[in-house]
Amino acid sequence: MDMKAKEFWFVVGSQFLYGPEVLDTVAARASEMADWWNQSGALPCTVVYKATVKTDGEITAIMREANYADNCLGVITWCHTFSPSKMWIHGFDLLQKPYCHLATQYNRKIPNEEIDMDFMNLNQAAHGDREHGFIGARMRLPRKIVVGYWQDKPVLEDLGAWMRSAVGFDFSRKLKVIRFGDNMRDVAVTEGDKVEAQIRLGWQVDYWPVGHLVETMEALTEAEVDAQMAQYRERYDMDTDNEEAVRYQAREEAAMRKILAREGARAFSNNFQDLYGMDQLPGIASQNMMADGYGYGGEGDWKVAAMTALMKEMAKGLEGGTLFMEDYTYDLEPDDEVSLGAHMLEVCPSIAAQRPKIQVHPLGIGDRQPPARLVFEGKAGAGIVVSLVDMGGRLRLIVQDVQVIKPILDMPNLPVARVMWKPAPDLRTGLQCWILAGGAHHTVLSTAVTAQMMKDWAVMMDIECVHIGKDTTVESFEKELFYNDVAWKLKNL
Ligand code: MN
Secondary structure: OOHHHOEEEEEEEOOHHHOHHHHHHHHHHHHHHHHHHHHHOOOOOEEEEEEEEOOHHHHHHHHHHHHHOOOEEEEEEEOOOOOOHHHHHHHHHHOOOOEEEEEOOOOOOOOOOOOOHHHHHHOOHHHHHHHHHHHHHHOOOOOEEEEOOOOOHHHHHHHHHHHHHHHHHHHHHHOEEEEEOOOOOOOOOOOOOHHHHHHHHOOEEEEEOHHHHHHHHHOOOHHHHHHHHHHHHHHOEEOOOOHHHHHHHHHHHHHHHHHHHHHOOOEEEOOOOOOOOOOOOOOHHHHHHHHOOOEEEHHHOHHHHHHHHHHHHHOOOOOOOEEEEEEEEEEOOOOOOEEEEEOOOOOOHHHEOOOOEEEEOOOOOOOOOOOEEEEOEEOOEEEEEEEEEEOOOOEEEEEEEEEEEOOOOOOOOOOOOEEEEEEOOOHHHHHHHHHHHOOOOEEEEEOOOOHHHHHHHHHHHOOEEEEEOOOOOHHHHHHHHHHHHHHHHHHOO
16 A cells, blocks of 8 residues: 555544534534645645544544554544543544544634634634543553644644654554574574564564575576566666676575565565575575565564564655664774674665665675675665664664764775764763663664654554663663663553
8 A cells, every 4th residue: 555545534523512503614624624734745644534523422433443444544633622531532442543632723823803702612722632632641542742733844744754653553563574594593682572572563473494485496487587687787786797696696586575475474584594405695685675665684583674674664755765784893983983884785775875786795604605785885864773672571662863974984895785873872872872772783774764753653552662862861761771661561560
């Protein structure tokens, strides 16, 4: 489903107290607002004005319908007038989709001459919002509150960002991840409770033997492999004489795509320790699939594979890249510290600053033939890195602001895709916090998705989220982790 086909239902709260004329005006204005939003192009998805609701029964019916409508990704409420909140309890209790309380009003200004008690009765968002907000707080509803004039840029940006978080929520509930092989032996942070992940996030994470992949590769026609090679030539510069090695990757990719399509999966992981029957670790094969929106995780890291796919879906239509990343090494020049990220092979070209080159080089680990891969440098820009870790019985999302910079070195002997960045608030503080929180070496780096979108997504999924930004201090962050740990233990009792 493309972004514009995804709907958010606009439900306006009122009551019978004001008479039919007021209700008609409210309904006409709400419908006008939805049309304006859709025509403005400022929101990624479509707003559908649904109803002006006056009773418990109407609200309950709409929330039920929202739960079962596949193309409805969330509900936005607004109180043009006063809407007594006891009648919202049943509906809110049933709602299983993301919810946003839009605190706005139809008119921007208070009209000096025109204002009288009739005007006040019709235009009392400030009054209605407080009643409506109370029931959200009282019921501990996971919700987003967006405040301001409905045509203003900050409101449209907040609403649009929240819609993208809801796209992540919807995608998460349907996501299938295929694991080719198991996790890398002995590694802790890439492990996790797959049943907990499915209960909490909806992910179906299943194993398929590498032997099945090899069998699928062998069953491909030469024409299928040719088609994949043609796509490589169209997208990238062939910078190698060893086209046979590249062709092997094309065969791996065509087979992986076939299996993922058959299973309806949007993410996959593999492990260089488990390549039985394969000549090369997938390099360009994984990179090119990521370029088309698939999530990938190395060393069997299904959590990062799922997060990559999900954040790519949230980012659709935005500028910037979203990719699987790994922290490798630092440049510790005082006050100018940077982190260098790459992977053995598998960095997504969505962040490439130039047209990537296809090269073939030996790989020190994995005991296979030299794999073909894409080589490029990352494009500069503000972004985030994100890691999801399993704390035992619950999940923690860690989000850190970073500044991706143009690499300060040309590194001629490092033939992989690479990206350099400065973590917030500075490398020493930021890294100390990241390590305190247990953040992994595998991350999703994005210069499209924002920290706010990930925080809102975590609220929707009901998981812990900590954010390391420009104002973070080690002292406050340590306390936050400690209090969160206690709170989440109580919450999950
Ligand atoms: Mn790795």
